[in-house]
Structures are given as C-alpha cells and as structure tokens.
Amino acid sequence: MVIPSSGFDPPLHEVALLGLPTDEASSFARGAAQGPQGTRQALYSESSNLWSEGGLDLGGMRDVRWHDLGDLELSGGAASRREIEAAVAQQLGQGRRVLSLGGDHAVSYPVLRAYGQHYSDLTVVQIDAHPDLYDEFEGDRYSHACPFARTMETGWITRLVQVGIRTATAHQREQKERFGVEWVERCHWGDPGRVSWTGPVYLSIDLDGFDPGCAPGVSHLEAGGLSPREGLDWIWRIPRLVGADVVELNPSRDRQGVTAALAAKLVKELLARLMETP
Numbered sequence: 001m002v003i004p005s006s007g008f009d010p011p012l013h014e015v016a017l018l019g020l021p022t023d024e025a026s027s028f029a030r031g032a033a034q035g036p037q038g039t040r041q042a043l044y045s046e047s048s049n050l051w052s053e054g055g056l057d058l059g060g061m062r063d064v065r066w067h068d069l070g071d072l073e074l075s076g077g078a079a080s081r082r083e084i085e086a087a088v089a090q091q092l093g094q095g096r097r098v099l100s101l102g103g104d105h106a107v108s109y110p111v112l113r114a115y116g117q118h119y120s121d122l123t124v125v126q127i128d129a130h131p132d133l134y135d136e137f138e139g140d141r142y143s144h145a146c147p148f149a150r151t152m153e154t155g156w157i158t159r160l161v162q163v164g165i166r167t168a169t170a171h172q173r174e175q176k177e178r179f180g181v182e183w184v185e186r187c188h189w190g191d192p193g194r195v196s197w198t199g200p201v202y203l204s205i206d207l208d209g210f211d212p213g214c215a216p217g218v219s220h221l222e223a224g225g226l227s228p229r230e231g232l233d234w235i236w237r238i239p240r241l242v243g244a245d246v247v248e249l250n251p252s253r254d255r256q257g258v259t260a261a262l263a264a265k266l267v268k269e270l271l272a273r274l275m276e277t278p
C-alpha cells in the first residue's frame, strides 16, 4: 500500500474553518451546539501541536493558508439554513475550501447546497452510524436524521457513499435505493480503496460513526463503529478532497475530552488534506 505524504510546498489551497453552533434539529439530546467550542479547545490545546501526520506545520500556516472564522451567528430555523448556505458559498466564491464544525448533522444540508451549486460532479462521503435519509423525523423534514434525503433531492450531488452505517430501518433502506446511495459494506469500512474515485469529494464525518469506546461524546451511542485510524485512512486516501465537516460532538456527554481530541485530530488532518489535494 502506498502511504501518501505531504508533497506540496506551499499548499495549493486556502481553507476556512467555520463553526456552526446549532443543535435545534437534534432528535434525542441537545448539546452539539457546543461542538465547535469543544473542538477548538482541543485543537488549540497545548497538550498537542498543530503539525499534521504528513509533516505540514498548520500552526505556521494559520491566518496565511487557513483561517479560523469563528462561529457563524445563526438566527434559528430556516433562516439558519440560509445563513449557513450563504456563508459557505461566500468562502467558495473566494476560492477557499470550507471545513465546518457542527453542530448537529442538520448543518450539512445547507453546506452541501452551497457545495452542490459550486462543483459539478461532486461525490459526498459520509461516515456515520446512521444513514440520515429519513424523509421526515418526528414531523421535522430538517431534523438531523434527514439531511442526506434533502441533499439528494436537490439533484446537485452526483454520488453519496456512506461508511459505518449500522442502524438502517426499512424506510431508510428504501430511501437508499430511491436515491442510489452506495454503502461500503461493514467488512470494508477500513478500506477506502474499495471506492473508485472520480472528481471532487466532500467528506462529512458524524462522530457517532466511530465506536463509542473511541467517541463517547455524541448524542447517539451505537456500538461497533470505526476506529480513529480507519477514519483517518479515509481522509488520507481521498485523492481530491474539496470540503468537509466534523459534526455531532456533544461535549456534555464526553469523557475526559476523548471525543473532542478525536475531533481535533480529524480537523488537523482534514485541514492538511484540504490544503494539499489538487
């Protein structure tokens, strides 16, 4: 197996890090609105450094090649979705790639509206315990259980590949067929080489895709998930990564900051790959 390394000097692309602090679409427990703050606390903690595994000095590139825009001010409901879409579209219009911090997974729908209109031929890879394909959930079509149904309805996304799924209901299996969603089978969760990659890729990481032993700080614990190393392999093996999000960190349910540390680790490698890949 070829291990990719950071071969680009200087990095090719600028990246915006954008916090989306909302959990009003969460179905079970609130708390993901504190996700961006929890992720940043771990990211900037002196307990680690800001070097990527490939050897990129992210600390030295902050405010030059990547920019922490802080948290977006959100008005709530449909207005929040418009605000998120507009903010992401603005960054894309400036030639930047966007790394969003949730917030619950509902934020990915407006983010992907902006991405779907900016890129033709976009593949979305979603790491998650849940397909999030419900047509509606508890009467809410914009619940965090629905964002990928809404996204696929736009027709702006070419492919949706889901990894880590282990809770699909009969309805969600029907939705999968309806939208032509691809699942990476559980025996291959750790093998990004199973996917034939074409075009730009957006990676959406719901932290509950990981095993609760590695990521207890989420609202929905579902045993039997990915290891952090498997998640990092997806980040490293996507040949053209143009956008990403890390969502569903719920700091109030975390243990000793384990999940926040995982989120921060993912953010570091995502920042590096978003800057480096063509």
Ligand code: MN
Pocket (backbone or CB within 6 Å): 105, 128, 130, 132, 144, 206
């Ligand atoms: Mn999700």
Ligand code: MN
Pocket (backbone or CB within 6 Å): 128, 129, 130, 206, 208, 209, 220
């Ligand atoms: Mn989930």
